[in-house]
Amino acid sequence: MKVFIRTYGCQMNERDSEALAAKLLQAGHTLAASEEEADALLFNTCSVRDAAERKAKGKISHMHKLKKRNPDLIIGVAGCMAQRLGDRLLEELPDVDFVLGTGQLHTVCDILAEIEAERKRIVSTEESFDVLTEMGAHLATGSWHGEIAITRGCNRFCSYCIVPYVRGREISRDKEDILREAREMVGRGVREILLLGQNVAAYGLGGNTNPPEPGNSPFGELIEALNEIPELRRIRFTSPYVSYFNDRLIRALKDSPKCCRNIHLPLQSGSNRILKAMNRQYTRESYLDKVAELRAALPGVTFSTDVIVGFPGEDDDDFKLTRDVMNEVGFEQSFIFKYSPRPGARSAALEDSVPDAIKEERNQILLGDLRDRVRKKLARLVGSTVEVLAEGVSARNAERWVGRTDTNYVVHFPPVPGVRPGDLVKVRIEQSNVVSVVGKIV
Numbered sequence: 001m002k003v004f005i006r007t008y009g010c011q012m013n014e015r016d017s018e019a020l021a022a023k024l025l026q027a028g029h030t031l032a033a034s035e036e037e038a039d040a041l042l043f044n045t046c047s048v049r050d051a052a053e054r055k056a057k058g059k060i061s062h063m064h065k066l067k068k069r070n071p072d073l074i075i076g077v078a079g080c081m082a083q084r085l086g087d088r089l090l091e092e093l094p095d096v097d098f099v100l101g102t103g104q105l106h107t108v109c110d111i112l113a114e115i116e117a118e119r120k121r122i123v124s125t126e127e128s129f130d131v132l133t134e135m136g137a138h139l140a141t142g143s144w145h146g147e148i149a150i151t152r153g154c155n156r157f158c159s160y161c162i163v164p165y166v167r168g169r170e171i172s173r174d175k176e177d178i179l180r181e182a183r184e185m186v187g188r189g190v191r192e193i194l195l196l197g198q199n200v201a202a203y204g205l206g207g208n209t210n211p212p213e214p215g216n217s218p219f220g221e222l223i224e225a226l227n228e229i230p231e232l233r234r235i236r237f238t239s240p241y242v243s244y245f246n247d248r249l250i251r252a253l254k255d256s257p258k259c260c261r262n263i264h265l266p267l268q269s270g271s272n273r274i275l276k277a278m279n280r281q282y283t284r285e286s287y288l289d290k291v292a293e294l295r296a297a298l299p300g301v302t303f304s305t306d307v308i309v310g311f312p313g314e315d316d317d318d319f320k321l322t323r324d325v326m327n328e329v330g331f332e333q334s335f336i337f338k339y340s341p342r343p344g345a346r347s348a349a350l351e352d353s354v355p356d357a358i359k360e361e362r363n364q365i366l367l368g369d370l371r372d373r374v375r376k377k378l379a380r381l382v383g384s385t386v387e388v389l390a391e392g393v394s395a396r397n398a399e400r401w402v403g404r405t406d407t408n409y410v411v412h413f414p415p416v417p418g419v420r421p422g423d424l425v426k427v428r429i430e431q432s433n434v435v436s437v438v439g440k441i442v
Ligand code: SAH
Pocket: 048, 049, 160, 161, 162, 163, 197, 198, 199, 239, 240, 266, 268, 306, 307, 308, 337, 338, 339, 340, 341, 342
């Protein structure tokens, strides 16, 4: 069968789609380049905000015209929205043939075979731990970049968040298994590995929601082991929870020069009152202390973050506290989300009290701060020479290549013969733009 996969949501979902594609190819299917030429459509969906669900549902409804033309077309909905809504999706979307939850992704080929044999509608949403090992499949793309999901699920239950309900309990992959996969990727030419998990620094702690004792960080040990792989150039990870950066993890980062000096550290809010209502187990003070500790251990480290504006009860003072923390840390990048109540998550019981216009206003203020800050930081890079991992031709300008510093600045430069994607090059920065800088290889 020719299968077309469309992905919504986070990097975890992107990674799952890659594993789905690899499984389909192994079973003798091929991948379609567009919906029009496919025998089966697979939508790997997200539930994190209402808009994410609406977008996917809209797209799936649109497939009605293709199904009318070709009644044999199979349409499947997989991932987080599939898990959350289950058989309700069959009612809402009459063209859908199967619903595949996050614990059942690895059964995709069996489901397709079953539907092909006898036309019927299938809903499969049981939790299964097989998904952990089964979803390790990779496409042999020859890319410089590879991703490994080292944990699945989440046990933290932040009050606004649907992820623990749709992704199930947190489980960690076996360390040797991860290292074997990493070595295999590097053997294929991968030079940068991104470690993925909803609460990635909780790796290896057995799902315990208390941050680890001093001296204990299986995640830190994993990074140290990856740092030893000779041909690997860079290690990145996302997303860690601030309280898991204990002495052991910070030492591991310090001792692992391949681990990038850029940390995504979700803040969510700078107001202790709101953090408490969000069930985030840190305060603005402890968050800022951790940032200071990381800066002292990792000179030049940059930070990015996630923030929610308009959580129930967030007033002007709470918002100001968030804005202040953001400016104080000086995040190089921030992802700002307007609060969206998720039925099933605990905060859905609270009144969604902040009007959308105020959420939007707060969103714009934080985006404005970010723009000004990033422009200034980029301008300061002009004249310096930075190390860049070359990624390949820029999507915006075919005459330039693009790459990143380990602090995650985007750098454009004219290519020189002999430089291949995945190589480290030194670039002298000559000019700064709004979100990137331009220079020449020296
Ligand atoms: N596991 C990651 C976050 C995954 S969801 C972590 O803990 O860092 C990505 C981001 O979406 C979250 O960090 C949060 O900022 C945002 N988010 C989650 N639920 C949301 C909701 N109900 N409304 C608005 N934003 C939300």
